[in-house]
Amino acid sequence: MGLMKKKWQRRHIVEAFIKFMMRVSLVIVAGALGLILWIVIVRGLPALSWDMVTKIPEGGYYMGKGGGILNAILGSLYLAAGGTLLAMIFSVPIAMYLKTYLGESKWGHYVRLSLDVLWGIPSIVYGAFGFTLMIALGIRASLLAGIIILALIELPIMTRAMDEVIRRMPVDLEHAALALGSTKFEVALRVVTRQMLPGITTAILLGFGRGIGDAASVLFTAGYTDRIPTSLMRPTASLPLAVFFQLGSPYPEVQQRGYAAALILTIIVLAVSLGSRWLSARLNKYTIK
Amino acid sequence: MDTHIQVKNLNVYYGKQQALKDINIEIPKNQITVIMGPSGCGKTTLLKSLNRFLELTDGTRIEGEVLVDEQNIYAREVDVTEVRKVVGLLAQRPSPLPMSIYDNVVYGMNIHKLKKDRKEYKAAVRHYLEIAGLWDEVHKRMHDPATSLSIGQQQRLCLARGLAVEPEIILGDEPTSALDPISSQNIESRLIELKQQYTTVIVTHTLRQAKRLADYVIYMYLGEVIEAGPAKEVFSNPQHERTRAYLEGQI
Numbered sequence: 001m002g003l004m005k006k007k008w009q010r011r012h013i014v015e016a017f018i019k020f021m022m023r024v025s026l027v028i029v030a031g032a033l034g035l036i037l038w039i040v041i042v043r044g045l046p047a048l049s050w051d052m053v054t055k056i057p058e059g060g061y062y063m064g065k066g067g068g069i070l071n072a073i074l075g076s077l078y079l080a081a082g083g084t085l086l087a088m089i090f091s092v093p094i095a096m097y098l099k100t101y102l103g104e105s106k107w108g109h110y111v112r113l114s115l116d117v118l119w120g121i122p123s124i125v126y127g128a129f130g131f132t133l134m135i136a137l138g139i140r141a142s143l144l145a146g147i148i149i150l151a152l153i154e155l156p157i158m159t160r161a162m163d164e165v166i167r168r169m170p171v172d173l174e175h176a177a178l179a180l181g182s183t184k185f186e187v188a189l190r191v192v193t194r195q196m197l198p199g200i201t202t203a204i205l206l207g208f209g210r211g212i213g214d215a216a217s218v219l220f221t222a223g224y225t226d227r228i229p230t231s232l233m234r235p236t237a238s239l240p241l242a243v244f245f246q247l248g249s250p251y252p253e254v255q256q257r258g259y260a261a262a263l264i265l266t267i268i269v270l271a272v273s274l275g276s277r278w279l280s281a282r283l284n285k286y287t288i289k
Numbered sequence: 290m291d292t293h294i295q296v297k298n299l300n301v302y303y304g305k306q307q308a309l310k311d312i313n314i315e316i317p318k319n320q321i322t323v324i325m326g327p328s329g330c331g332k333t334t335l336l337k338s339l340n341r342f343l344e345l346t347d348g349t350r351i352e353g354e355v356l357v358d359e360q361n362i363y364a365r366e367v368d369v370t371e372v373r374k375v376v377g378l379l380a381q382r383p384s385p386l387p388m389s390i391y392d393n394v395v396y397g398m399n400i401h402k403l404k405k406d407r408k409e410y411k412a413a414v415r416h417y418l419e420i421a422g423l424w425d426e427v428h429k430r431m432h433d434p435a436t437s438l439s440i441g442q443q444q445r446l447c448l449a450r451g452l453a454v455e456p457e458i459i460l461g462d463e464p465t466s467a468l469d470p471i472s473s474q475n476i477e478s479r480l481i482e483l484k485q486q487y488t489t490v491i492v493t494h495t496l497r498q499a500k501r502l503a504d505y506v507i508y509m510y511l512g513e514v515i516e517a518g519p520a521k522e523v524f525s526n527p528q529h530e531r532t533r534a535y536l537e538g539q540i
Binding site: 172173176177178183186191195286289 | 386
C-alpha cells in the first residue's frame with residue numbers, strides 16, 4: 001500500500017498553491033459582481049416603484065423627487081437599439097469581407113489592427129469627436145447624433161467579435177460547399193452565416209451592452225432632457241446619465257432614485273443577455289462543432 | 290475505351306516544390322478508376338486537379354490541361370462552379386453542412402436551381418437518399434441536424450448531397466478512410482452500383498480496396514504516373530518494376 005500513499009513532494013505543494021490562487025481570483029471576481037448587485041438592489045429597490053418606470057421626472061432630473069425615469073429608459077433603448085442596428089449594417093459586411101476576400105493578407109492585418117485601435121479608444125474621446133463634428137456641421141445634441149456615435153463605438157467591438165467567430169469556421173465546411181459548385185458568396189451567405197449565427201448573436205449583444213451602458217459619449221452628443229424622445233432631431237435622456245445626475249444630487253431621496261435607475265439598467269442588460277443566450281442555444285442546434 | 294477525362298502535360302507546383310510531373314492520362318467513362326501509390330506521391334493532388342480544388346491552396350501553380358468531354362476545365366472562359374457541379378467530390382472525412390438532413394441534400398440542387406417547387410425537391414431528396422442507401426434510416430427524422438448521424442451515415446449523406454447536383458463524375462479522396470469496416474463496405478457497394486451512370490475516380494492507399502473497386506488503375510510514385518491501364522492487366526501483369534514492387538508490398 002506504500003505506493004498509494006500521497007507523498008507531499010514539492011510539485012504537489014506547487015499544484016495546491018496554484019489551485020488555491022485560482023480559487024482566490026474566482027472569489028474576488030464573483031464577489032465583486034455580487035457586491036455590485038447587492039448594493040444596487042439594497043439601495044435601489046426601496047425607490048423602485050411603478051411611477052419610476054411609467055412617468056417622466058417631476059421637478060427636474062437633478063432635484064426632482066417625484067415622477068419617474070421613463071424618459072431615460074426609452075431614451076437608452078432607442079439609443080442602444082439604433083446604435084446597434086446601425087453598427088450591424090456596417091460590421092456584418094466588413095466581417096464577411098475580411099473573411100472572404102482579405103483573409104490573413106497584409107490588408108486584412110491592417111484592417112484588424114485599426115479596428116483593435118478603435119476598440120481601445122475611450123468613449124469620452126468618441127464623445128468629444130462627435131461634439132466637434134456636430135459643431136462643425138451645426139447640429140444640436142440629438143437622438144440621431146447619439147445613435148451615430150454609439151454605432152461608431154460599437155462597430156469595432158462587433159466587427160472584431162464576429163471576425164474572431166468567423167475565423168474559427170471549420171475549413172472543411174467551406175470546401176464541402178465549394179465542392180458542390182457554390183460561389184464564394186453563396187458559401188458566405190448560406191453556410192458561413194448559418195454556422196456562425198450563434199457567435200454573431202453574441203457579438204451583437206456585446207455591442208448592445210457596450211452601447212446601453214455608455215455615459216460619456218451620449219453626454220456630449222445626445223444631451224439630456226426630461227421629455228420622452230419623440231424625434232431623432234431632439235435631445236434625449238439615457239439611463240447611465242440618469243444614474244450619474246441623480247447620484248450627484250444633494251438630496252438622499254434623489255440619490256436613492258439613482259440606484260433605482262441603475263437597477264433598471266442592470267435588469268435590462270440581464271434580460272437582453274439571457275434572451276440572447278436562449279436564442280443562440282436554439283440556433284446552435286445545427287452548427288458543426 | 291471511351292475516354293471521359295483527359296489530363297495533358299499537367300505540372301503542379303506548391304511554391305517551388307513540384308508535386309506533379311508531366312502527367313498524361315486518360316480516364317475511362319462510366320468505370321471506376323483507382324489512383325494508388327505510397328503516401329506523398331501526389332494521388333490527392335492529381336484528384337484535386339480534376340475539380341479545380343488545387344487553386345484553393347495559396348501558392349499553387351498549375352500548368353497543362355485537364356479535358357472533361359474535350360473541354361479544358363482550366364480554360365479562361367470556364368466557370369469554376371460549373372466544373373464543380375459536373376465533377377462531384379466525396380471527401381476523406383464527411384463534412385455535413387450546418388443544417389438539417391433534408392436541407393443538406395437540398396442545398397446543391399437549390400443553388401443550381403435544379404428543381405421547380407417543394408414537391409420536386411422532396412421527391413429528389415428521397416430519390417438520392419435511397420441511392421445512397423440512407424433513406425430507411427433517416428426518413429423519420431429529416432429535420433434533425435445532420436451532425437446527429439453517425440460518421441458512416443454522414444458519409445452516405447454527403448454522397449446523396451453530391452449526387453443531387455447531378456454530376457457526371459464522382460471523385461473520392463480516400464472516402465472510406467475515416468469509416469468503420471461496415472460503413473466502408475457500404476460506401477464501396479454504393480460506388481460499384483453507381484459506376485454504370487457515373488465516371489468514378491477514387492484515391493486509396495489500401496491495395497485491397499483498389500483490387501475490390503478498380504476497373505482501371507493509375508499507379509503513381511513521387512509525383513509521376515508510373516503505370517496506367519485496365520485493372521486486370523496491371524494487377525496480374527504489371528509492366529513496370531516499381532508497380533510490381535508496390536503490388537508485392539515492398540513499398
